[in-house]
Amino acid sequence: MTHNVTVGIDGSAPSAAAAEWAAREAGRLGLPLRMIHVAGTEADALERDLGGGAALPGRVADICDRVAAELPELDVTCEVQPGHPAFTLAAASGRAELLVLGSRGLGGFTGLLIGSVGLRTAGRSLCPVVLVRSEADGHDALDGDAAGDVVVGVESDRPADAVLEFAFRYAADHGVGLRAVESRTTSHDTYTTRAPVEQAEIREAMAAAEQLRLEDALAVRREKYPQVRTAAEVCPWSAGRALVEASRGASLVVLGRRTAKHPLTGPHLGPVAQSVLHHAHAPVAVVPHD
Structure with a gap:
């Protein structure tokens, strides 16, 4: 081929x-x-x-x-x-x-x-x-900042190897940093517990756990690409908004697209990908993965 x-x-x-x-x-x-x-x-x-x-x-x-x-x-x-x-x-x-x-x-x-x-x-x-x-x-920074970081959207509970590999390799090849962004929109929920713990303390503990899970999802690629300066960010916004905001000044935004597992499902882009493609301030890469 x-x-x-x-x-x-x-x-x-x-x-x-x-x-x-x-x-x-x-x-x-x-x-x-x-x-x-x-x-x-x-x-x-x-x-x-x-x-x-x-x-x-x-x-x-x-x-x-x-x-x-x-x-x-x-x-x-x-x-x-x-x-x-x-x-x-x-x-x-x-x-x-x-x-x-x-x-x-x-x-x-x-x-x-x-x-x-x-x-x-x-x-x-x-x-x-x-x-x-x-x-x-008619958009600012339309073709990205050549020296800007790579921004990659991550779901730490099911990270896509192909997406992370593409993002880290691109960052390494271009000598730029990488920002891994994950959306978590549960910060204002109310949690029930019998323990004498305040809601703010519960939310802080959950935020720390989410941050640690994202760090763990990046660990293998960080070890493989030690030259890539990496930041892991758990954002309280929706995924689309978080990635669009992070795209300002970025050299590339990297998203994943799950391949169809059933012939009747057909290929498609989810709402997050469509939102980012329409509104991002930098080039956007869509990486297919299982």
Whole structure:
């Protein structure tokens, strides 16, 4: 199987930002860069809306030429494939180490930072997907701070090895720190006990136990990547809000996506992933795991 970094391009500003991000990662990983433009149903409709088919391929060619000129040492291929963009790109992920997409395409609504193609592809991809924003999205720090920490969402009671491995490896390769964020929203609950213990003391003890559990979930990766400065944070906010806030100034936000265990379940992204993808201030990686 030929491994590469694959990026979907449609000529839009977000896809150009994704191509540049993917090219840097491909060069760092020593892998070829495969650029795919899907000329499927959505692209056909867009071409008709624009009054012709010449503009879109021209913009795609400009992106390919610019990436090849800026990184002449990189093995770059640019191809056109038929089909539905989400399904075609998800199929291409089977041969990729990493799949990179823009936040939204030319046909997207400006109020939605992640378009339907990005959401559908991220829900189906066989490899990690990174969604990259551009200044066209009107968001601060859209493509992340290159020196910022990696932020990874963690469920300490069932940590996903593939997600933690991806986050720690990315942080180690880029020489940045890592913030592991877990949401716990029980701080205002009332607890019943016969012991003469105040509610505040109970909450403090539970918070300490949650912090220790998160630290334990990170222990194996901390030992494997001792060079990565790591912070473990248990946050009283919802998971979506906690990760969006933590994304400010981050170089990358890493989320997990559980793969479907039943053929009728189908691929999908949960509400936390969708919230973060729509509102994060940095590129977001979605890592599939069992």
